[in-house]
Amino acid sequence: MLGNARILVMNMHVERLEPRTLLSAGAPGDAGATPAAALDLGTMSGVRKVSESLSAADRVDCFRFAVKNRGNVNITLTRLAAGVAVELLDSRLRLIARSSGGAGAVLRVSRSLAKGSYFVRVSGTGAATAYGLTIQADLNWTTAKSGSLSAAVGLVFASGSTRAISAARDTWIVIHGWTGSPSGIADVAAAIDSISPSDQVLALDWSDPASGDMFSAFSWVPAVARAAAATINRWGIDGSRINLVGHSMGGYLAGALADALPDGVNRIIALDPATDPWGALVDYADRSQYSLAFIAGDMATRAAAFTAHEAFRLDMKGLGSLLSHMAVLDFFATLMRTANGASPDRVSALFAVDRLVSGADRPWQYDAYDDGYEGVLEVGESGGHWRPRNITYRDSSGREVTLRA
Known part of the structure; x- marks a missing residue:
């Protein structure tokens, strides 16, 4: 009708x-x-x-x-x-x-x-x-189709809640990577849920198509993005209310999902994003009002990370690429809890949710370093979690500054 x-x-x-x-x-x-x-x-x-x-x-x-x-x-x-x-x-x-x-x-x-x-x-x-x-x-689950193949894709509450989806609430969508599942990003989702209780926090479950080999998983990303975008559009959630957090290949999917929505999204946060080296490069800044990327090691596609409005390299001393690639999840969850808590340290406070917006007052120059990133966060383990120890950046005069947490 x-x-x-x-x-x-x-x-x-x-x-x-x-x-x-x-x-x-x-x-x-x-x-x-x-x-x-x-x-x-x-x-x-x-x-x-x-x-x-x-x-x-x-x-x-x-x-x-x-x-x-x-x-x-x-x-x-x-x-x-x-x-x-x-x-x-x-x-x-x-x-x-x-x-x-x-x-x-x-x-x-x-x-x-x-x-x-x-x-x-x-x-x-x-x-x-x-x-x-x-x-x-709500029909949270749908079918993604790639050629003659089909796979199940779900947008479900990260907490496991069965409550109704609301088009009138700001919505975070947390996206796992290759061979992953929502359980692997549960702590990130829980951290966001704890600091934004009025928002709805969803997990994009694409564990079915992500379970194959790396090349197969990469090839599924566009189809999964289209299927998820169709669900979001059916629910009537405007892109201005959507915030995407993607880890590893989930960072690639975050860019593809933003591209599949008519007007992009509000925020994209890419955690050590790994994008298809043979496919089109994502452009986080082009499809969001604000985007932020953290580069933890060599498993990240740096060219994709540098398309974000802001990108920071993480110096996780003593960790190899694989361990740092996984530790970035704990780092971001801890950063969100600390930054938005009652007594944030000086470095974490720079990444509070209300500052993750375009035009926020920043102490650093944009694209100050040759590769196109804004600064370096030295990260260490404390109390069983990965936390920032200091941040190094260049101020408006070009002087390099190191701010300790």
């Missing part, structure tokens, strides 16, 4: 509200009292709302819906004037979850569901009450 067009279906008015679908019930009694007579809501994608009522003569309403991909489904019941229970059942009528409450209560059921058909059963005590039923199916 396009524009303001309306179609009458099963005595119900259906109207399209981008980017979600609103389904409003017409006359009471549309929903049957048994699963066999359940009102069919069709295949879900986005939000559907139904207005119905219960009474002494109509104590049970049943609804049927389907989801074409796995993902989070959230069911909410509101406007209750009497005691009501809402149940989520599978296609064999087995109970998945239940919530109940009295007048004025808001009932919620939240679950991650596999592809398939489901029922919602709303039952009352015999007392009359109207109610509003809202079902949101």
Whole structure:
């Protein structure tokens, strides 16, 4: 349905509200009292709302819906004037979850569901009450296609939450690298979650296509980016609300995802990014309002890192390239917690979230060093974590400055 067009279906008015679908019930009694007579809501994608009522003569309403991909489904019941229970059942009528409450209560059921058909059963005590039923199916998982091949790709809450996606919240997407999974970047996601509690922090799970050899994984990046961008667009999250954090090959995917979104993204943070040496070079600054890259060792593609608005080389003394490539994850998670904590050290404070924006006051010259980076962070282990010891940069006069933490 396009524009303001309306179609009458099963005595119900259906109207399209981008980017979600609103389904409003017409006359009471549309929903049957048994699963066999359940009102069919069709295949879900986005939000559907139904207005119905219960009474002494109509104590049970049943609804049927389907989801074409796995993902989070959230069911909410509101406007209750009497005691009501809402149940989520599978296609064999087995109970998945239940919530109940009295007048004025808001009932919620939240679950991650596999592809398939489901029922919602709303039952009352015999007392009359109207109610509003809202079902949101986010379809967090989709399929990326590369030639004749296909692979599963998910955008899921990094914390494992099944709550509903909101297009009105700033969104961080943390992206793992080759042969990785969301568990490998869980600490980075948790650090961001702890400093930005009002934001939603998602993990881009592309562990399926990333599990092959390096050349195969590189070749999957454009298809994964397109699939993830399609999900973000379907959810209606504007690029200005999106912040990407990518590690290793996930840094390459972060650039490709920003490129696949119509207007780019708010921030890109690339942690030792490894990009396809045979493919197109990413341009972080071109597809973001602000971008930052940390180069931990020889496994990073420096040419890609230097496309960020700001790039810093990490001097992790005593670590080889592979160990530093992995340690950068702990460094960044610790940096975020420290920089945004109550008593940040002088170096960490330079990287507080509110300073990771274009035009922020900086003590260093941009591109001051020949390779195109802004400075060097000497990093050491303390208390089981990698922390900055000092930062060296050139000030506005060209003088080299070393600031100790």
